[in-house]
Amino acid sequence: MIIEENDKLILITNDDGLYAAGLKTLTGIMKEFGKVVVISATESMSGMSQALTVKEPIRVKLLDEDDSYRIYACSGTPTDGVKLAINQLLGRVPDLIVSGINHGSNASASVLYSGTMAAALEGCLYGITSVGFSLNSYSPAADFSACEDYIRKVCRMLLFEPLPKGICLNVNIPALPPGEIKGIRVARQAKGNWQEEFEKRKDPMGKTYYWLTGYFKNHEPEAEDTDEWALQNGFVSVVPVTTDMTAHGYIDTLKTKF
Amino acid sequence: MIIEENDKLILITNDDGLYAAGLKTLTGIMKEFGKVVVISATESMSGMSQALTVKEPIRVKLLDEDDSYRIYACSGTPTDGVKLAINQLLGRVPDLIVSGINHGSNASASVLYSGTMAAALEGCLYGITSVGFSLNSYSPAADFSACEDYIRKVCRMLLFEPLPKGICLNVNIPALPPGEIKGIRVARQAKGNWQEEFEKRKDPMGKTYYWLTGYFKNHEPEAEDTDEWALQNGFVSVVPVTTDMTAHGYIDTLKTKF
Numbered sequence: 183m184i185i186e187e188n189d190k191l192i193l194i195t196n197d198d199g200l201y202a203a204g205l206k207t208l209t210g211i212m213k214e215f216g217k218v219v220v221i222s223a224t225e226s227m228s229g230m231s232q233a234l235t236v237k238e239p240i241r242v243k244l245l246d247e248d249d250s251y252r253i254y255a256c257s258g259t260p261t262d263g264v265k266l267a268i269n270q271l272l273g274r275v276p277d278l279i280v281s282g283i284n285h286g287s288n289a290s291a292s293v294l295y296s297g298t299m300a301a302a303l304e305g306c307l308y309g310i311t312s313v314g315f316s317l318n319s320y321s322p323a324a325d326f327s328a329c330e331d332y333i334r335k336v337c338r339m340l341l342f343e344p345l346p347k348g349i350c351l352n353v354n355i356p357a358l359p360p361g362e363i364k365g366i367r368v369a370r371q372a373k374g375n376w377q378e379e380f381e382k383r384k385d386p387m388g389k390t391y392y393w394l395t396g397y398f399k400n401h402e403p404e405a406e407d408t409d410e411w412a413l414q415n416g417f418v419s420v421v422p423v424t425t426d427m428t429a430h431g432y433i434d435t436l437k438t439k440f
Numbered sequence: 441m442i443i444e445e446n447d448k449l450i451l452i453t454n455d456d457g458l459y460a461a462g463l464k465t466l467t468g469i470m471k472e473f474g475k476v477v478v479i480s481a482t483e484s485m486s487g488m489s490q491a492l493t494v495k496e497p498i499r500v501k502l503l504d505e506d507d508s509y510r511i512y513a514c515s516g517t518p519t520d521g522v523k524l525a526i527n528q529l530l531g532r533v534p535d536l537i538v539s540g541i542n543h544g545s546n547a548s549a550s551v552l553y554s555g556t557m558a559a560a561l562e563g564c565l566y567g568i569t570s571v572g573f574s575l576n577s578y579s580p581a582a583d584f585s586a587c588e589d590y591i592r593k594v595c596r597m598l599l600f601e602p603l604p605k606g607i608c609l610n611v612n613i614p615a616l617p618p619g620e621i622k623g624i625r626v627a628r629q630a631k632g633n634w635q636e637e638f639e640k641r642k643d644p645m646g647k648t649y650y651w652l653t654g655y656f657k658n659h660e661p662e663a664e665d666t667d668e669w670a671l672q673n674g675f676v677s678v679v680p681v682t683t684d685m686t687a688h689g690y691i692d693t694l695k696t697k698f
Contacts, residue, residue, distance in 0.1 A: 231489035232552045239649035265637050266650060291565055293685050294490045307549055307633040339697055348631065349687045368695045370686040375565040379523050391497035392524060422694050424687035427551050428628040429607045429680035436680050437626045439597055
Protein backbone atom coordinates (compact mmCIF):
# COMPACT_ATOMS: atom_id res chain seq x y z
CA MET A 183 0.00 0.00 0.00
CA ILE A 184 1.36 3.40 -0.98
CA ILE A 185 -0.14 6.43 0.74
CA GLU A 186 -0.11 9.56 -1.46
CA GLU A 187 -0.04 13.01 0.05
CA ASN A 188 -3.69 13.69 -0.80
CA ASP A 189 -5.01 10.34 0.42
CA LYS A 190 -7.09 10.20 3.51
CA LEU A 191 -5.55 7.61 5.84
CA ILE A 192 -7.99 5.85 8.15
CA LEU A 193 -7.06 3.56 11.03
CA ILE A 194 -9.72 1.02 11.98
CA THR A 195 -9.87 -1.10 15.11
CA ASN A 196 -12.41 -2.77 17.38
CA ASP A 197 -12.61 -4.86 20.55
CA ASP A 198 -14.52 -7.87 19.23
CA GLY A 199 -11.52 -9.21 17.33
CA LEU A 200 -10.48 -9.77 13.73
CA TYR A 201 -13.36 -12.00 12.75
CA ALA A 202 -16.23 -9.85 14.02
CA ALA A 203 -18.96 -8.98 11.53
CA GLY A 204 -18.98 -5.38 12.80
CA LEU A 205 -15.32 -4.88 11.84
CA LYS A 206 -15.97 -6.24 8.35
CA THR A 207 -18.92 -3.89 7.81
CA LEU A 208 -16.96 -0.89 9.08
CA THR A 209 -13.94 -1.69 6.89
CA GLY A 210 -16.15 -1.97 3.80
CA ILE A 211 -17.61 1.48 4.45
CA MET A 212 -14.31 3.18 5.27
CA LYS A 213 -12.70 2.00 2.00
CA GLU A 214 -15.03 4.49 0.28
CA PHE A 215 -13.22 7.34 2.04
CA GLY A 216 -9.50 6.57 1.60
CA LYS A 217 -6.63 4.24 2.35
CA VAL A 218 -7.45 1.92 5.21
CA VAL A 219 -5.31 0.18 7.83
CA VAL A 220 -7.04 -2.29 10.14
CA ILE A 221 -5.49 -3.53 13.39
CA SER A 222 -7.41 -5.88 15.60
CA ALA A 223 -6.85 -8.60 18.14
CA THR A 224 -6.91 -12.28 17.32
CA GLU A 225 -9.32 -12.76 20.24
CA SER A 226 -12.20 -10.73 21.65
CA MET A 227 -11.04 -7.84 23.87
CA SER A 228 -14.53 -6.86 24.96
CA GLY A 229 -14.64 -5.11 28.35
CA MET A 230 -10.89 -4.38 28.25
CA SER A 231 -11.38 -0.65 28.81
CA GLN A 232 -8.18 1.33 28.14
CA ALA A 233 -5.98 -1.53 29.44
CA LEU A 234 -2.34 -1.70 28.36
CA THR A 235 -0.20 -4.80 27.92
CA VAL A 236 2.77 -4.17 30.19
CA LYS A 237 3.70 -7.58 31.58
CA GLU A 238 4.30 -9.30 28.25
CA PRO A 239 5.54 -8.27 24.82
CA ILE A 240 3.13 -7.51 21.99
CA ARG A 241 3.20 -9.31 18.64
CA VAL A 242 1.79 -7.97 15.41
CA LYS A 243 1.34 -9.73 12.06
CA LEU A 244 0.49 -8.34 8.61
CA LEU A 245 -2.31 -10.60 7.37
CA ASP A 246 -3.22 -9.07 4.04
CA GLU A 247 -2.43 -6.04 1.88
CA ASP A 248 -3.44 -4.47 -1.43
CA ASP A 249 -3.12 -0.99 -3.00
CA SER A 250 -5.51 0.67 -0.58
CA TYR A 251 -5.78 -1.63 2.40
CA ARG A 252 -3.73 -3.39 5.03
CA ILE A 253 -4.83 -5.59 7.93
CA TYR A 254 -2.80 -6.52 11.02
CA ALA A 255 -3.45 -9.01 13.80
CA CYS A 256 -2.27 -7.76 17.19
CA SER A 257 -1.81 -9.76 20.37
CA GLY A 258 -2.57 -6.77 22.60
CA THR A 259 -5.59 -4.74 23.66
CA PRO A 260 -7.38 -2.20 21.43
CA THR A 261 -5.38 0.58 23.10
CA ASP A 262 -2.10 -1.26 22.44
CA GLY A 263 -3.15 -1.66 18.81
CA VAL A 264 -3.79 2.07 18.34
CA LYS A 265 -0.47 2.97 19.98
CA LEU A 266 1.41 0.41 17.89
CA ALA A 267 -0.22 1.54 14.64
CA ILE A 268 0.56 5.21 15.28
CA ASN A 269 4.12 4.63 16.51
CA GLN A 270 5.32 1.73 14.36
CA LEU A 271 3.04 0.77 11.50
CA LEU A 272 1.34 3.68 9.75
CA GLY A 273 4.28 5.84 8.69
CA ARG A 274 2.21 8.98 9.18
CA VAL A 275 -0.52 10.29 11.47
CA PRO A 276 -3.94 9.02 10.29
CA ASP A 277 -6.71 11.48 9.39
CA LEU A 278 -9.29 9.50 11.32
CA ILE A 279 -9.47 6.60 13.79
CA VAL A 280 -12.66 4.57 13.58
CA SER A 281 -13.44 1.86 16.15
CA GLY A 282 -16.15 -0.82 15.96
CA ILE A 283 -18.76 -1.57 14.95
CA ASN A 284 -19.11 -2.94 18.46
CA HIS A 285 -21.48 -5.84 19.03
CA GLY A 286 -23.47 -4.31 21.90
CA SER A 287 -24.23 -0.83 23.23
CA ASN A 288 -21.51 1.41 24.64
CA ALA A 289 -23.95 4.02 25.87
CA SER A 290 -24.01 5.37 29.44
CA ALA A 291 -21.42 3.94 31.86
CA SER A 292 -20.39 1.28 29.32
CA VAL A 293 -18.09 3.92 27.83
CA LEU A 294 -15.83 3.37 30.87
CA TYR A 295 -15.43 -0.39 30.28
CA SER A 296 -15.46 -0.41 26.50
CA GLY A 297 -12.38 -1.43 24.53
CA THR A 298 -14.00 0.10 21.45
CA MET A 299 -14.29 3.53 23.04
CA ALA A 300 -10.86 3.18 24.68
CA ALA A 301 -9.35 2.94 21.20
CA ALA A 302 -11.11 6.18 20.25
CA LEU A 303 -9.95 7.85 23.50
CA GLU A 304 -6.39 6.74 22.77
CA GLY A 305 -6.62 8.38 19.34
CA CYS A 306 -7.86 11.51 21.10
CA LEU A 307 -4.80 11.58 23.37
CA TYR A 308 -2.69 11.76 20.19
CA GLY A 309 -4.81 14.64 18.92
CA ILE A 310 -6.35 12.50 16.15
CA THR A 311 -10.06 12.78 15.32
CA SER A 312 -11.58 9.51 16.55
CA VAL A 313 -14.97 7.85 16.78
CA GLY A 314 -16.41 4.60 18.15
CA PHE A 315 -19.51 2.97 16.63
CA SER A 316 -21.67 0.41 18.45
CA LEU A 317 -24.82 -1.47 17.51
CA ASN A 318 -27.27 -2.14 20.34
CA SER A 319 -27.28 -5.92 19.78
CA TYR A 320 -24.98 -8.57 21.23
CA SER A 321 -25.86 -11.13 18.55
CA PRO A 322 -22.81 -12.25 16.53
CA ALA A 323 -25.24 -12.48 13.57
CA ALA A 324 -26.60 -8.95 14.12
CA ASP A 325 -27.75 -7.01 11.06
CA PHE A 326 -25.40 -4.03 10.61
CA SER A 327 -27.10 -2.68 7.48
CA ALA A 328 -28.88 0.12 9.34
CA CYS A 329 -25.54 1.38 10.61
CA GLU A 330 -24.05 2.04 7.21
CA ASP A 331 -25.61 5.35 6.23
CA TYR A 332 -25.12 6.79 9.72
CA ILE A 333 -21.46 5.80 9.74
CA ARG A 334 -21.01 7.42 6.31
CA LYS A 335 -22.68 10.60 7.52
CA VAL A 336 -20.59 10.86 10.73
CA CYS A 337 -17.27 10.00 9.04
CA ARG A 338 -17.84 12.35 6.11
CA MET A 339 -18.36 15.14 8.65
CA LEU A 340 -15.29 14.16 10.70
CA LEU A 341 -12.95 13.91 7.70
CA PHE A 342 -13.75 17.47 6.70
CA GLU A 343 -14.34 19.01 10.12
CA PRO A 344 -11.92 17.42 12.59
CA LEU A 345 -12.93 17.39 16.27
CA PRO A 346 -11.32 19.66 18.86
CA LYS A 347 -8.32 18.03 20.56
CA GLY A 348 -9.28 15.81 23.49
CA ILE A 349 -12.80 15.05 22.25
CA CYS A 350 -13.97 11.93 20.39
CA LEU A 351 -17.44 10.64 19.51
CA ASN A 352 -19.38 7.72 20.99
CA VAL A 353 -22.00 6.70 18.42
CA ASN A 354 -24.61 4.10 19.38
CA ILE A 355 -27.05 2.74 16.82
CA PRO A 356 -30.35 1.03 17.69
CA ALA A 357 -30.83 -2.54 16.43
CA LEU A 358 -33.73 -1.65 14.14
CA PRO A 359 -34.41 -2.00 10.41
CA PRO A 360 -33.03 1.04 8.52
CA GLY A 361 -36.47 2.55 7.90
CA GLU A 362 -37.37 2.55 11.59
CA ILE A 363 -34.43 4.63 12.83
CA LYS A 364 -35.62 8.17 13.48
CA GLY A 365 -32.31 10.01 12.93
CA ILE A 366 -29.36 11.29 14.98
CA ARG A 367 -29.59 12.78 18.50
CA VAL A 368 -26.57 14.54 19.99
CA ALA A 369 -26.74 13.49 23.65
CA ARG A 370 -24.94 13.25 26.97
CA GLN A 371 -23.88 10.05 28.77
CA ALA A 372 -26.80 8.79 30.87
CA LYS A 373 -26.20 8.15 34.57
CA GLY A 374 -26.42 4.43 35.27
CA ASN A 375 -24.57 1.30 36.34
CA TRP A 376 -24.70 -2.49 36.26
CA GLN A 377 -26.67 -4.43 38.88
CA GLU A 378 -26.50 -7.94 40.45
CA GLU A 379 -23.35 -8.67 38.69
CA PHE A 380 -22.26 -12.21 39.58
CA GLU A 381 -23.40 -15.74 39.02
CA LYS A 382 -21.91 -18.00 41.68
CA ARG A 383 -21.13 -21.61 40.67
CA LYS A 384 -19.28 -24.64 41.99
CA ASP A 385 -16.61 -26.36 39.90
CA PRO A 386 -16.41 -30.19 39.76
CA MET A 387 -14.00 -30.04 42.74
CA GLY A 388 -16.64 -28.23 44.81
CA LYS A 389 -14.85 -24.88 44.73
CA THR A 390 -16.70 -21.62 44.16
CA TYR A 391 -16.17 -19.43 41.14
CA TYR A 392 -18.01 -16.40 39.78
CA TRP A 393 -19.12 -15.26 36.33
CA LEU A 394 -19.50 -11.55 35.79
CA THR A 395 -23.05 -10.95 34.55
CA GLY A 396 -25.98 -8.63 35.48
CA TYR A 397 -28.11 -5.99 33.80
CA PHE A 398 -27.72 -2.30 33.13
CA LYS A 399 -29.81 0.14 35.17
CA ASN A 400 -30.47 3.61 33.79
CA HIS A 401 -30.68 5.99 36.78
CA GLU A 402 -32.50 8.67 34.81
CA PRO A 403 -34.81 6.94 32.29
CA GLU A 404 -36.95 10.09 31.89
CA ALA A 405 -34.07 12.35 30.82
CA GLU A 406 -34.55 12.95 27.10
CA ASP A 407 -31.10 14.45 26.54
CA THR A 408 -29.22 11.18 27.25
CA ASP A 409 -27.72 8.53 24.98
CA GLU A 410 -29.83 5.82 26.62
CA TRP A 411 -33.04 7.71 25.93
CA ALA A 412 -32.07 8.27 22.30
CA LEU A 413 -31.20 4.60 21.80
CA GLN A 414 -34.37 3.33 23.54
CA ASN A 415 -36.48 5.69 21.44
CA GLY A 416 -35.16 4.71 18.03
CA PHE A 417 -32.48 7.39 17.55
CA VAL A 418 -28.76 7.07 16.84
CA SER A 419 -27.03 8.68 19.85
CA VAL A 420 -23.88 10.76 19.35
CA VAL A 421 -22.07 11.72 22.56
CA PRO A 422 -18.94 13.90 22.51
CA VAL A 423 -16.55 12.18 24.93
CA THR A 424 -13.60 13.88 26.62
CA THR A 425 -10.27 12.50 27.83
CA ASP A 426 -10.42 15.06 30.66
CA MET A 427 -12.04 13.25 33.58
CA THR A 428 -11.83 16.25 35.93
CA ALA A 429 -15.11 17.14 37.68
CA HIS A 430 -14.48 20.83 36.95
CA GLY A 431 -17.70 21.96 38.61
CA TYR A 432 -16.58 20.50 41.95
CA ILE A 433 -13.09 22.04 42.14
CA ASP A 434 -14.13 25.19 44.01
CA THR A 435 -16.16 23.23 46.59
CA LEU A 436 -13.30 20.80 47.11
CA LYS A 437 -10.87 23.66 47.72
CA THR A 438 -12.91 24.72 50.76
CA LYS A 439 -12.37 21.30 52.38
CA PHE A 440 -8.56 21.42 52.69
CA MET B 441 -15.17 -10.08 61.55
CA ILE B 442 -18.46 -8.69 62.85
CA ILE B 443 -19.55 -5.30 61.56
CA GLU B 444 -21.60 -3.34 64.10
CA GLU B 445 -24.10 -0.71 62.99
CA ASN B 446 -21.88 2.19 64.06
CA ASP B 447 -18.67 0.82 62.53
CA LYS B 448 -17.20 2.50 59.52
CA LEU B 449 -16.65 -0.17 56.87
CA ILE B 450 -13.78 0.51 54.48
CA LEU B 451 -13.01 -1.45 51.33
CA ILE B 452 -9.37 -1.34 50.21
CA THR B 453 -7.95 -2.40 46.88
CA ASN B 454 -5.06 -1.60 44.53
CA ASP B 455 -3.64 -2.61 41.16
CA ASP B 456 -0.12 -3.60 42.23
CA GLY B 457 -1.30 -6.84 43.82
CA LEU B 458 -1.49 -8.35 47.28
CA TYR B 459 2.17 -8.09 48.14
CA ALA B 460 2.73 -4.43 47.24
CA ALA B 461 4.21 -2.19 49.93
CA GLY B 462 1.70 0.54 49.09
CA LEU B 463 -1.25 -1.73 49.93
CA LYS B 464 0.32 -2.66 53.27
CA THR B 465 0.85 1.00 54.20
CA LEU B 466 -2.69 1.95 53.19
CA THR B 467 -4.22 -0.95 55.14
CA GLY B 468 -2.30 0.02 58.27
CA ILE B 469 -3.64 3.57 58.09
CA MET B 470 -7.23 2.62 57.33
CA LYS B 471 -7.44 0.30 60.35
CA GLU B 472 -7.39 3.49 62.46
CA PHE B 473 -10.75 4.48 60.95
CA GLY B 474 -12.87 1.34 61.13
CA LYS B 475 -13.40 -2.23 59.98
CA VAL B 476 -11.32 -3.01 56.92
CA VAL B 477 -11.81 -5.44 54.05
CA VAL B 478 -8.96 -5.76 51.55
CA ILE B 479 -9.38 -7.35 48.12
CA SER B 480 -6.46 -7.47 45.75
CA ALA B 481 -5.12 -9.52 42.87
CA THR B 482 -2.49 -12.22 43.29
CA GLU B 483 -0.57 -10.56 40.44
CA SER B 484 0.06 -6.96 39.41
CA MET B 485 -2.86 -5.43 37.48
CA SER B 486 -1.07 -2.21 36.66
CA GLY B 487 -2.35 -0.50 33.50
CA MET B 488 -5.54 -2.57 33.50
CA SER B 489 -7.78 0.50 33.38
CA GLN B 490 -11.44 -0.35 34.13
CA ALA B 491 -11.12 -3.77 32.44
CA LEU B 492 -13.59 -6.51 33.32
CA THR B 493 -13.00 -10.26 33.31
CA VAL B 494 -15.68 -11.60 31.00
CA LYS B 495 -14.08 -14.54 29.20
CA GLU B 496 -13.16 -16.55 32.27
CA PRO B 497 -14.62 -17.05 35.73
CA ILE B 498 -13.28 -15.17 38.75
CA ARG B 499 -11.95 -16.88 41.87
CA VAL B 500 -11.70 -15.31 45.29
CA LYS B 501 -10.01 -16.64 48.43
CA LEU B 502 -10.19 -15.45 52.05
CA LEU B 503 -6.54 -15.28 53.15
CA ASP B 504 -6.78 -13.90 56.68
CA GLU B 505 -9.33 -12.53 59.12
CA ASP B 506 -9.55 -11.08 62.62
CA ASP B 507 -12.09 -8.97 64.56
CA SER B 508 -11.62 -5.87 62.46
CA TYR B 509 -9.97 -7.01 59.26
CA ARG B 510 -10.38 -9.39 56.34
CA ILE B 511 -8.19 -9.88 53.26
CA TYR B 512 -9.16 -11.60 50.02
CA ALA B 513 -7.11 -12.62 46.99
CA CYS B 514 -8.98 -12.17 43.73
CA SER B 515 -8.07 -13.56 40.32
CA GLY B 516 -9.67 -10.65 38.49
CA THR B 517 -8.93 -7.00 37.77
CA PRO B 518 -9.28 -4.18 40.36
CA THR B 519 -12.72 -3.38 38.91
CA ASP B 520 -13.81 -7.02 39.22
CA GLY B 521 -12.61 -6.99 42.83
CA VAL B 522 -14.68 -3.94 43.74
CA LYS B 523 -17.78 -5.39 42.07
CA LEU B 524 -17.27 -8.76 43.78
CA ALA B 525 -16.73 -7.19 47.20
CA ILE B 526 -19.85 -5.02 46.93
CA ASN B 527 -22.09 -7.74 45.51
CA GLN B 528 -20.86 -10.89 47.26
CA LEU B 529 -18.41 -10.34 50.10
CA LEU B 530 -19.11 -7.28 52.24
CA GLY B 531 -22.67 -7.87 53.41
CA ARG B 532 -23.37 -4.15 53.36
CA VAL B 533 -22.40 -1.06 51.37
CA PRO B 534 -18.99 0.25 52.54
CA ASP B 535 -18.64 3.81 53.81
CA LEU B 536 -15.49 4.37 51.79
CA ILE B 537 -13.47 2.69 49.03
CA VAL B 538 -9.75 3.40 49.14
CA SER B 539 -7.44 2.28 46.34
CA GLY B 540 -3.63 2.22 46.33
CA ILE B 541 -1.18 3.35 47.37
CA ASN B 542 -0.14 3.01 43.75
CA HIS B 543 3.54 2.61 42.96
CA GLY B 544 3.79 5.42 40.37
CA SER B 545 1.90 8.57 39.47
CA ASN B 546 -1.68 8.47 38.21
CA ALA B 547 -1.76 12.16 37.39
CA SER B 548 -2.81 13.58 34.00
CA ALA B 549 -3.80 11.02 31.31
CA SER B 550 -2.62 8.13 33.49
CA VAL B 551 -6.03 8.26 35.16
CA LEU B 552 -7.42 6.67 31.99
CA TYR B 553 -5.09 3.63 32.13
CA SER B 554 -4.89 3.22 35.89
CA GLY B 555 -6.32 0.15 37.58
CA THR B 556 -6.06 2.01 40.89
CA MET B 557 -8.29 4.85 39.72
CA ALA B 558 -10.60 2.42 37.88
CA ALA B 559 -11.38 0.82 41.26
CA ALA B 560 -12.30 4.25 42.63
CA LEU B 561 -14.41 5.01 39.54
CA GLU B 562 -16.19 1.70 39.99
CA GLY B 563 -17.00 2.64 43.58
CA CYS B 564 -18.35 5.94 42.24
CA LEU B 565 -20.71 4.13 39.86
CA TYR B 566 -22.22 2.46 42.93
CA GLY B 567 -22.60 5.83 44.62
CA ILE B 568 -19.90 5.04 47.21
CA THR B 569 -17.37 7.70 48.22
CA SER B 570 -14.07 6.54 46.70
CA VAL B 571 -10.48 7.71 46.44
CA GLY B 572 -7.28 6.53 44.78
CA PHE B 573 -3.84 7.31 46.25
CA SER B 574 -0.60 7.16 44.25
CA LEU B 575 3.02 7.88 45.11
CA ASN B 576 5.13 9.40 42.33
CA SER B 577 7.77 6.63 42.47
CA TYR B 578 7.87 3.31 40.63
CA SER B 579 10.37 1.79 43.04
CA PRO B 580 9.03 -1.35 44.77
CA ALA B 581 11.07 -0.18 47.79
CA ALA B 582 9.61 3.34 47.72
CA ASP B 583 9.25 5.18 51.03
CA PHE B 584 5.52 5.66 51.70
CA SER B 585 5.95 7.44 55.03
CA ALA B 586 5.24 10.90 53.59
CA CYS B 587 1.89 9.64 52.31
CA GLU B 588 0.52 8.71 55.70
CA ASP B 589 -0.59 12.04 57.10
CA TYR B 590 -2.08 13.14 53.79
CA ILE B 591 -4.05 9.90 53.49
CA ARG B 592 -5.34 10.38 57.04
CA LYS B 593 -6.38 13.94 56.28
CA VAL B 594 -8.21 13.05 53.04
CA CYS B 595 -9.94 9.96 54.47
CA ARG B 596 -11.04 11.72 57.66
CA MET B 597 -12.68 14.36 55.49
CA LEU B 598 -14.32 11.77 53.20
CA LEU B 599 -15.70 9.64 56.04
CA PHE B 600 -17.53 12.62 57.49
CA GLU B 601 -18.33 14.53 54.29
CA PRO B 602 -19.09 12.00 51.53
CA LEU B 603 -18.49 13.09 47.93
CA PRO B 604 -21.34 13.91 45.54
CA LYS B 605 -22.48 10.87 43.54
CA GLY B 606 -20.39 10.26 40.41
CA ILE B 607 -17.26 12.00 41.73
CA CYS B 608 -14.18 10.35 43.27
CA LEU B 609 -10.75 11.72 44.15
CA ASN B 610 -7.40 11.11 42.44
CA VAL B 611 -4.68 11.91 45.01
CA ASN B 612 -1.04 11.94 43.86
CA ILE B 613 1.78 12.36 46.36
CA PRO B 614 5.32 13.50 45.47
CA ALA B 615 8.16 11.11 46.33
CA LEU B 616 9.74 13.49 48.85
CA PRO B 617 10.65 13.29 52.52
CA PRO B 618 7.64 14.31 54.69
CA GLY B 619 9.13 17.69 55.60
CA GLU B 620 9.61 18.73 51.99
CA ILE B 621 6.00 18.32 50.87
CA LYS B 622 4.39 21.75 50.66
CA GLY B 623 0.76 20.75 51.28
CA ILE B 624 -2.36 19.88 49.25
CA ARG B 625 -3.38 21.50 45.95
CA VAL B 626 -6.83 20.83 44.52
CA ALA B 627 -6.17 20.63 40.77
CA ARG B 628 -7.45 19.58 37.38
CA GLN B 629 -6.09 16.76 35.20
CA ALA B 630 -3.20 18.10 33.08
CA LYS B 631 -3.36 17.64 29.31
CA GLY B 632 -0.66 15.19 28.22
CA ASN B 633 0.10 11.80 26.72
CA TRP B 634 2.79 9.16 26.36
CA GLN B 635 5.44 9.42 23.64
CA GLU B 636 7.67 6.97 21.67
CA GLU B 637 5.98 4.07 23.22
CA PHE B 638 7.58 0.89 21.89
CA GLU B 639 10.85 -0.94 22.12
CA LYS B 640 11.23 -3.30 19.15
CA ARG B 641 13.18 -6.53 19.72
CA LYS B 642 13.86 -9.84 17.97
CA ASP B 643 13.19 -13.12 19.74
CA PRO B 644 15.70 -16.03 19.45
CA MET B 645 13.71 -17.24 16.40
CA GLY B 646 14.28 -13.90 14.68
CA LYS B 647 10.68 -12.74 15.05
CA THR B 648 9.81 -9.19 16.04
CA TYR B 649 8.06 -8.31 19.27
CA TYR B 650 7.38 -5.03 21.05
CA TRP B 651 7.55 -3.84 24.64
CA LEU B 652 5.30 -0.98 25.62
CA THR B 653 7.52 1.78 27.06
CA GLY B 654 7.98 5.55 26.52
CA TYR B 655 7.78 8.72 28.59
CA PHE B 656 4.98 11.03 29.65
CA LYS B 657 4.73 14.43 27.98
CA ASN B 658 2.89 17.23 29.76
CA HIS B 659 1.28 19.43 27.08
CA GLU B 660 0.84 22.36 29.42
CA PRO B 661 3.83 22.44 31.82
CA GLU B 662 3.21 26.11 32.67
CA ALA B 663 -0.37 25.63 33.85
CA GLU B 664 -0.28 25.99 37.65
CA ASP B 665 -3.79 24.63 38.21
CA THR B 666 -2.92 21.08 37.05
CA ASP B 667 -2.09 17.88 38.94
CA GLU B 668 1.24 17.57 37.10
CA TRP B 669 2.29 21.07 38.14
CA ALA B 670 1.37 20.38 41.76
CA LEU B 671 3.28 17.11 41.80
CA GLN B 672 6.37 18.54 40.08
CA ASN B 673 6.37 21.46 42.52
CA GLY B 674 6.22 19.47 45.74
CA PHE B 675 2.47 19.49 46.40
CA VAL B 676 0.02 16.64 46.91
CA SER B 677 -2.46 16.94 44.02
CA VAL B 678 -6.15 16.21 44.61
CA VAL B 679 -8.28 16.02 41.45
CA PRO B 680 -12.03 15.42 41.61
CA VAL B 681 -12.70 12.82 38.89
CA THR B 682 -16.07 12.19 37.28
CA THR B 683 -17.58 9.04 35.78
CA ASP B 684 -19.36 11.30 33.27
CA MET B 685 -17.09 11.45 30.23
CA THR B 686 -19.41 13.71 28.22
CA ALA B 687 -17.72 16.80 26.74
CA HIS B 688 -20.68 18.94 27.85
CA GLY B 689 -19.21 22.16 26.47
CA TYR B 690 -19.16 20.72 22.94
CA ILE B 691 -22.76 19.44 22.76
CA ASP B 692 -24.27 22.62 21.30
CA THR B 693 -21.56 22.90 18.62
CA LEU B 694 -21.96 19.24 17.70
CA LYS B 695 -25.74 19.69 17.31
CA THR B 696 -25.11 22.19 14.50
CA LYS B 697 -23.23 19.54 12.49
CA PHE B 698 -26.08 17.04 12.00
